[in-house]
Amino acid sequence: MNSITTKDGTNIFYKDWGSGQPVVFHHGWPLSSDDWDAQMLFFLHHGYRVIAHDRRGHGRSSQVSGGHDMDHYAADAAAVAEHLDLRDAIHVGHSTGGGEATRYVARHGAGRVAKLVLVGAVPPLMAQTAGNPGGLPVTVFDGLREALAANRSQFYRDLSSGPFYGFNRPGVKVVQSVVDNWWRQGMMGGANAHYLGIKAFSETDFTEDLKAIDVPTLVMHGDDDQIVPIADSALLSARLLKRATLKVYKGYPHGMLTVHADELNRDLLAFFRS
Template identity: 75%
Template sequence: MPFVKTQDGTEIFYKDWGTGQPLVFHHGWPLSGDDWDAQMMFFLSKGYRVIAHDRRGHGRSSQTDSGNEMDTYAADVAALAAHLDLKDAVHIGHSTGGGEVTRYVARHGGNGRVAKAVLIGAVPPVMVKSDANPGGLPLEVFDGFRAALVANRAQFYVDVPAGPFYGFNRPGAKVSQGVIDNWWRQGMAGGIKAHYDCIKAFSETDFTEDLKAIEVPTLVMHGDDDQIVPIADSALLSVKLLKKGTLKVYPGLPHGMCTTHPDTINADLLAFIQS
């Protein structure tokens, strides 16, 4: 299987299919590159080169006990981009992956490597509540995530997709057991220590200066019924910090809208990439 080895010896698994302009997909917590199946197949059919990696500690990559924070995540992506010699790439990140894209593009995206960026249901600017971010979620919410993870990771990884992640807890929702099981499968493939550390990375990292530093056109996509990353303290703030930001809000759609509504998301992604 294809891996790139980073400076600290971590092996990052990746999929690299097709030819043409490269599209790099960055997954959310605690998933893997498999979460992008619907996008990978669609854009492959449209003649693009599609790449998805498993973040360190996730999926098929090394189950790391260190480096599970945004600076290292971004450096890992830079190692992958150098290994594959990516140029004029579009980096597309969901949730935690949106934070990874933000830091990578801000710090490593020069020299023609990055053409555009997309943030979908993404965690920037910062999730946790503070005096500087009064609209954020209280730290106790994320402490609860950590406690649930340690107490019974397998059950927690059923409860999240069966409930708020895909909006399956909403009245009248069309629930897919296969989608829930696939979320569980991806999550359980990773390492609990890396997943535990990543909760701090996605909730407490402040991406404000990264957003301000991004020079390329950036599309911010967010469902207004996102129960995992509430839109008011994420997308609505991020787009104001971006030099070339465009916001697209999806009424009633959940956090996992790339999976629940792929036709809608793929069409809008294609339009932005081609614009």
């Protein structure tokens, strides 16, 4: 397997296919780089070099006990980029991966990054605080932790067959293979990493990271995202970024990269080429 060992001894698995301008994909919680199959194959066949890694504690990377926070996530991504000597790279982050990509570009990406894409991404801050009154109450995330600890397997079935892909909406048919693949990826990772990762994606404030980013950034979000509500994520991030383009998808869910892959891939390709 392709992998690197970070400074704190964590083994990070990655995929690296093709040649050309590199596109680096950052996956969501609690998934793995496999969640990017539809994008990696598409862009590989369009002449790009495609790279994706499994976050620490997720997929095929080490199930370490510590470091499950955005600073470590971004540092791990930087270690992969440095190992592969990636330059002029486009970074694409979904959900929690959008937070990871944002912190990576802001703190580690100088001289290496050409563009950034945030898809259904968690920045600037998901949790409700005095300074972020529109965020979700911490009790929402407490509920996620309780469900994970009680029966992680069932929790992942319920999340993927319901709000993640919008399968709980009237008239929307559940695609069982998509649910099964989400569950498979989730169960490959470590329960501790996923439990601690909830705090990382919900309570990390990316405001200053967004302000520091000066590369062209495409912000993509579904307006029926039940996981990361658009009003307190994409709409705010687009205002904080220096060079943002906001694209809102009417009626699309959080997992739109999978269930609407054809349309999103076309839009990503247009942005990459612009």
